[in-house]
Amino acid sequence: METNPDDKRETNAPETNDAIPQNAILIIEGVIVYSLKESVINIGRKFGNHIIIDDPRISREHAQLRAIQGHFVLFDLDSTGGTFVNGQRTSRIVLYPGDIISLAGVTLIYAQDNPTLRSDQVETAPLGEAASNQVPTPTMEKSTLEFKVSGSKAQKPGETAAQEGRAGKYTPLENYLRDLPESQSEVTLSFEQIERILNDKLPPSAYAYTAWWSYERKPRQPEKQAMANAGWKPETINLSEKWVRLLRK
Numbered sequence: 001m002e003t004n005p006d007d008k009r010e011t012n013a014p015e016t017n018d019a020i021p022q023n024a025i026l027i028i029e030g031v032i033v034y035s036l037k038e039s040v041i042n043i044g045r046k047f048g049n050h051i052i053i054d055d056p057r058i059s060r061e062h063a064q065l066r067a068i069q070g071h072f073v074l075f076d077l078d079s080t081g082g083t084f085v086n087g088q089r090t091s092r093i094v095l096y097p098g099d100i101i102s103l104a105g106v107t108l109i110y111a112q113d114n115p116t117l118r119s120d121q122v123e124t125a126p127l128g129e130a131a132s133n134q135v136p137t138p139t140m141e142k143s144t145l146e147f148k149v150s151g152s153k154a155q156k157p158g159e160t161a162a163q164e165g166r167a168g169k170y171t172p173l174e175n176y177l178r179d180l181p182e183s184q185s186e187v188t189l190s191f192e193q194i195e196r197i198l199n200d201k202l203p204p205s206a207y208a209y210t211a212w213w214s215y216e217r218k219p220r221q222p223e224k225q226a227m228a229n230a231g232w233k234p235e236t237i238n239l240s241e242k243w244v245r246l247l248r249k
Contacts, residue, residue: 020067026051026101027109027212030221033205036072041065043103044077057081057104071095072110079104098211107220111211170226172197177230177246184248186235191242210237213244 024036034051042049046060053062059079065072072095076083081104085093095101101108176197180187195201206212212223215233219225227233227246236245 021112024112039067062103109211111209170223174226174230177232186247188245213237
C-alpha cells in the first residue's frame with residue numbers, strides 16, 4: 001500500500017479527547033450529506049456497511065472512519081481501488097475539514113462545524129500506539145446509507161431522475177459567468193443572487209459548509225463544474241453573510 005511520507009497526518013494527531021468531532025459530515029459526490037455520529041463508520045459495497053456505495057470500483061469493505069483523540073481517522077481496509085486524500089494515496093490519515101477523499105474515484109468531502117486547526121498549525125503529538133497501530137475491523141451498526149453512483153453523480157435509490165436534473169440546474173450560473181466581460185477578473189455574488197440566477201434554491205449544504213463551494217482542480221460536482229466550465233473559481237466564501245467571491249482562472 002502506497003502512502004504519502006510527507007504528510008505528517010499519517011502518524012500524528014492533535015492531543016484532544018476521544019469525543020466524536022462535533023457536527024462532522026461527509027458530502028458524497030456533492031449530492032448526499034451524511035452525518036458522522038458514530039465512533040466507527042464502515043464504507044464499502046457490501047450490505048452491512050454504514051455507508052453502502054453501489055459502484056464496482058468500490059471494494060466490499062473499502063474504508064473505515066474511527067474517532068480517535070477527538071478526530072476522525074480514515075483507514076483503508078486493503079481496498080483494491082485505493083483510498084486517496086487530497087490526491088495522495090493513504091492507508092491511514094487524520095481528517096481535517098475540507099479534505100477531499102477519493103475512494104477508487106468516488107469523491108467525498110469531509111466537513112465539520114467548529115473545527116480544530118490543521119496539524120501544521122498546532123503542535124502535534126503521536127497517536128497512542130494502540131490507536132494508531134490497531135487494524136480496523138468492520139462492524140455493523142443500525143444507521144446506514146445506501147446509494148448508487150452513476151457516471152459522476154451519486155444517486156439514492158428511487159431518485160435517479162431527480163439527480164440527473166441537478167447538472168442542468170447550474171447551467172444558468174455557468175451562462176451568467178460566461179457572459180461577464182473578459183476584463184472583469186472577480187465577481188461577488190450573494191447566495192440570494194445565485195438563487196435568482198438559477199431560479200431555484202441552493203441546497204442546505206451550500207449555506208452550512210464552505211466545502212460545498214471549495215475549488216477543485218478536476219471538479220465532479222455539477223455546481224463546481226458549472227463555475228469551472230465558465231472559467232471561474234471560488235476565492236472567498238462567507239457563510240455568515242451568505243456571499244461568495246469568484247476569481248477568473
